[in-house]
Amino acid sequence: KYISSQAKLVLFEILKLDGEEHLKHMICFLNFVFFGDTSRMPDEFQMLINLMGLTCYSALPQFYRQVVGNGGVKAILAFVRWWLDNDVHVQKLSLTSHLQNTSKEATCCRNDIEDWEGEESHLLLAVWSLAEMINHHMTDGLDIFTGQAVYGKEQFIKDIQDIFISTRSSGLTAYCSHLLSFFGCYGFPSKLGKKIMLALGDEDQCDMSFILRNGQSVNVHQVVLLARCPSLLPPEDLSDKGKTAESNGSSGRQATDKCQRTKKEVVLSAQVDEQALLKLLDYIYSGHLQAEGDLVRKLKMLAKRCNMHPLLQLLCNKRPMWASSMISFDLSHALGPAGHDLSDIVLEAKSTEDTRWTCSYCSFSMPHVHAHRVILSASCEYLRALFQSGMQESHSLTLKVPITWEALRKLVTWIYSHITPEPVSGCLWDNMDVEKKITELQPYIELCWLSEFWFLDDFENECLRVITSFLDSPELSVKVIQLAADFSQWILVNIAVKRIAPSYHTMRRSGTLDILDEGLVEMIRVASVRLCQE
Structure with a gap:
């Protein structure tokens, strides 16, 4: 707090001289959206600088009235509307390439560091600036939407909630929830x-x-x-x-029956x-x-x-702490030991020869998860219909899921959190051989197949996204085509076919395609011919 107060004091002293003129200049840059003059649209870096400046002005009580009086609210609301209408996404490196020093970059990646700002720095600053302006504005008992042609209050709240649900940026979610709190909407909206x-x-x-x-x-x-x-x-x-099962000889079915x-x-x-x-x-x-x-x-x-x-x-309308962890709707805690006594169903994975299984809660020897019907029913329409059907399976304490243990773990994680676990990336992924990579991707292919039957469209799309983002070599794409065809995942097959179409002739001569059926090889050949004709 001391550093923040001192920074505000220094900034105010600097801006006292010609701060208002500088403010008008920044708002003018953003007004290209409000007035519809796209020929005057500044580049991304200029937008970022002006949004950052306007956010600083908005945080200073001494300049709040100047920001509002010069159309700052209109400009920011119009910018948010324009950003959403155009589905803009700007890579951070493209904004700061002039600051990049490749000689000092690490030669090995770090995957455990979260980018709090994400790839939507412009939108984060716009939402941040609006939160500061609305905070001052409502203190005066004023309504920022009065006379606004750009936004109505209800539509604005809906759009900010949609941004919260769709973004992967922790910073943007934090400030979206902070902004919504000024309109009586408290919390963290989510699909789950x-x-x-x-x-x-x-x-x-x-x-x-x-x-x-x-x-x-x-x-x-x-x-x-x-x-x-x-x-x-x-x-x-x-x-x-x-608490563990009362008897070491109890099975997963018996342990669950206690509930x-x-x-x-x-x-x-x-x-x-x-x-x-x-x-x-x-x-x-x-x-x-x-x-x-x-x-x-x-x-x-x-x-x-x-x-x-x-x-x-x-x-309490408190500002988010910078770099604070992302708050999400997550029920995964119930999958741990604390939730075992409340479990009322066991999800059993398909057994494999190399599976070795022990459970700290029961002695059931098959790979399984102690789950909860209320969460499964809410997250999956297929399971809800199954549990309400009255058939024999609806009363069973064990549900066999025809996928491997690794796939079941990812499925349950998504059901309880709507977060899709991803394979390791960066150096760890690059140093794997093709066989190890396909082992990592196989659970996602299984889940694409299961998602079709369980009507998990969002999860299927997430699994497709993960698989396609890791197709980094023609050899891996061939393996994915072979496995995806076995599961009748033709959308994934077509994606992988297009990836290796440019390398068809080379791979044909080297014998890399020999592991595929003739029909699959023909698909790749046709894709290669089409590519040559374009």
């Missing part, structure tokens, strides 16, 4: 949260209910509370975390505000909530008591 929210209040799969002071009850799921807000679980559940128990009832204190609790449950199940007025104050108290610090920071 939208699905899990549908389970709130569901009587079929709930295993606990809160009894409110008016006698009404709210059905909840202990596994969701465990992953999102364990403070709301009864003390006995917290003490049972990680077929009577629904618990938790009587809440009369001091707990009912409306605040229901809003908090909205946040727990969906990742975000809407609130205003006195309800926000009550939510602050409840969030503090429940140790929900990210939500509390948003409710």
Whole structure:
């Protein structure tokens, strides 16, 4: 805080001389969007510099009125609208190539360092600047959307939420959530949260209910509370975390069967505000909530008591910390030992000869995951239909999934977090031979096949993205074609065919294509001919 305050003081002293003229110049650069004059559009680097400058101005209370008075809000809103309409993405290296010193670059990559700004630095600065302006603007009781032709309030909120869901930048997600908090939208929207929210209040799969002071009850799921807000679980559940099966001889089916128990009832204190609790449950199940007025104050108290610090920071409109970790809707904690006692189904992988398996919770010898029907049902329409079908499989405590263990691990990770695990990259990937690389990619090909049957379109697209981004050699593409054809993944086959079409004649003479069926070789030949004719 001291460094920040001193930096603001120095910046203000510098800008006191001709700061307003400089501000007008920066806004003029951005007004090309608002006035529709694309012939005056500055290049990406100029845009970045001016957005950075405008963000600095917006953070200074002394210059806030000048920013608004000179059309800063209009310019930034128009820029956001233009950025989304044109689907702009700028590689950071293209912006800072003049600062790049290749002689000092590391010869080996580091994959554990997250780029907080991401590849959307322009949009991050625009959202950051808007957050600063709106913060000052609302303090004065003004509405920035009054008289705006570019944006209405509802559409703006929707667009910022969409940016949050689609971006991979931690910084942009942090400032999108900060910006939304000024409009009474608190939290971190996600596709998974939208699905899990549908389970709130569901009587079929709930295993606990809160009894409110008016006698009404709210059905909840202990596994969701465990992953999102364990403070709301009864003390006995917290003490049972990680408890193993009672008998070493129990199978995964028997261990899971322990969860077929009577629904618990938790009587809440009369001091707990009912409306605040229901809003908090909205946040727990969906990742975000809407609130205003006195309800926000009550939510602050409840969030503090429940140790929900990210939500509390948003409710207090606190600025995100630079380089802070990304907050996401993630239920993966329930897959650990703490969630085993709440498991009500076992997902069993296809066995392989080299599989050696031990489970710390049960003695079931096949590779498996202790999972939870409520999360599986919410994330996958196929599984929801299966569990509700009334068929024999719907009551079974074990579900056999026809994929290998490595593929099952990735599938379950995505179901519980909507995050797709990726293979190692950089030097580690480059130093692998082709056989090792295809071993890494095989689970994703299996998952593309399974996703078609389970109607997991988003996951299928993610797996396709991973596979295609790692096709770095013709030899690997040949292996992928062979394996993808075995799984009837013709979209992937066609992608790989196009990758090696330029090398067809060389690979044909070298015998690299001999492992493929004649029909697949013919596909590559046809693609090569088309490429020559273009």
